[in-house]
């Protein structure tokens with residue numbers, strides 16, 4: 125049979141291929157689970173009911189309103205007791221003693237004494253009171269009756285009716301009777317309603333003061349609500365529960381008067397600030413050491429509470445952020461907003477950001493070396509660059525920049541800085557080292573200048589300086605470029621500038637990452653006047669970044685949150701206003717991104733006449749002074765000879781660092797590009813140099829050994 129023939133008869137033959145048959149087994153239905161005993165089911169139902177949200181809300185409401193009455197009774201009783209006895213004075217006296225404030229204690233004792241004397245006098249007066257009362261009543265009654273009879277006589281005479289003599293007296297009697305009737309009518313309901321009115325009064329007092337346990341209070345009024353406003357009682361409770369035994373017992377001793385330890389709670393930026401005078405026996409660093417616990421007791425995150433030590437003895441200053449406020453960005457930099465902004469190296473202050481109180485944080489850069497540290501990617505470059513961009517708006521400031529990451533963060537300084545090195549290799553470190561050594565030569569030249577000479581500011585800026593310290597390369601004399609030995613070139617150059625550069629305006633700014641003793645040697649970190657740190661990993665790093673004094677005074681960059689607190693710096697410097705008694709200040713910087721930075725740099729370039737940026741420092745021999753002079757003059761039609769010398773030093777400190785005007789003149793003499801006077805000052809002309817180079821190239825090389 126072919127495949128396309130369909131048989132009309134049912135095939136009754138059993139199938140021959142048994143292998144394809146799947147044997148089926150009858151699986152019985154699983155036995156239904158045995159019903160749970162009634163008591164278990166009832167238990168479940170009761171549990172469900174008891175834990176239902178509606179039940180708990182209702183139970184909480186009932187408990188709350190009942191407890192308001194209890195709390196209200198307690199408050200009213202206490203008020204009455206305080207009003208009638210010297211308990212209040214005694215409490216305040218104990219609080220002042222516990223806080224160690226003996227002056228206030230003396231004051232309260234005096235008041236207590238006065239109160240007792242007055243009370244004694246009142247009690248003595250009470251002994252003679254009944255006699256005086258009876259006398260007074262007799263005199264008053266007789267006088268009153270006499271007056272009414274006199275009135276009656278006048279009435280009787282007027283009406284010619286003798287019965288009118290007693291009319292006023294009878295009217296009084298009638299009035300008294302009426303009053304008795306009224307009291308009789310009102311008394312019943314008054315007696316019935318009175319207790320309820322009293323209860324309502326107590327409930328109202330309790331409700332007003334939220335006098336119920338925390339769990340019974342409605343959401344929003346509970347003390348543990350994140351973001352709840354900071355009240356004296358919250359601060360005192362948080363301090364009491366810090367786990368410092370003497371503090372706890374002193375606060376217990378003070379009772380309600382514990383708030384006497386607190387100064388006024390002031391609004392301070394996006395938070396509040398309060399000074400706490402600690403009781404004797406409790407030291408400020410005990411409280412500082414428990415920052416996290418204090419923050420949690422205040423229903424804040426650790427980074428939202430700052431503990432500093434103000435001037436007053438035994439006092440800590442707490443700054444407590446509004447919940448979440450620190451996560452809000454601050455506005456753009458004035459550098460971005462105001463295109464006409466100008467800077468002054470000497471008298472100005474860089475608008476860097478805001479402090480925690482929300483006040484502008486402005487930093488003076490005048491004669492200060494700087495060190496900015498932080499973990500990677502927290503905003504270090506942006507923070508240093510923001511300062512450099514501001515300072516670039518003072519046209520007298522010269523920048524020499526080495527960016528040892530080389531990702532283009534400083535590219536906008538091309539045409540603004542006289543030297544710009546960008547890259548992470550050993551060659552770049554060698555160039556950066558020579559750039560810093562060029563700064564040393566310039567500094568030494570300035571140090572030998574006649575007294576009174578004014579020096580334009582020179583900022584030697586090295587970003588990612590840890591790369592330089594860790595560089596293993598050695599020079600021909602086997603001196604290492606990195607490292608921290610007396611022969612280490614970068615280290616020694618940095619130290620020299622730190623030691624002597626300030627007075628002649630040669631300043632070193634360094635940005636470094638994740639500090640260790642190796643990548644940021646102690647002597648170098650301590651040479652900086654302005655030290656600032658972004659988030660760091662450990663307290664020991666914080667000590668490296670800011671110094672022991674700042675960290676002991678409460679500076680805690682290691683408690684900033686990496687990733688979340690980008691751009692937030694803890695700054696220790698005398699160039700920024702730091703509240704009296706504090707050793708550091710926390711600054712949230714304005715972020716200036718690369719595009720905005722480029723715009724600001726363009727504005728700074730427009731203020732200067734064509735700076736030629738040297739990108740690679742030539743360390744090879746022989747040198748070509750004429751070509752080098754032409755290259756440093758660049759596009760400017762003419763350049764002051766002193767600027768030519770400066771730029772030559774920046775170009776090649778080894779070759780030109782020691783040059784004076786005489787050397788420059790010697791090289792240019794006879795080339796046709798000799799220095800000449802323009803507006804009374806010696807300059808070198810661009811066109812003359814170009815002609816001299818052309819003549820030389822056509823007439824044979826004049827390369828000179830120096």
Ligand SMILES: Nc1ncnc2c1ncn2[C@@H]1O[C@H](COP(=O)(O)OP(=O)(O)OP(=O)(O)O)[C@@H](O)[C@H]1O
Nearest residue numbers: 499500501502503504505506507690691713714715
């Ligand atoms: N002030 C700031 N506010 C908010 N965010 C910022 C701020 N400064 C920097 N950032 C963010 O942090 C990122 C890293 O910034 P930046 O490159 O300056 O960090 P860095 O610490 O120098 O990094 P690296 O470790 O790579 O050198 C930026 O791209 C920006 O998104």
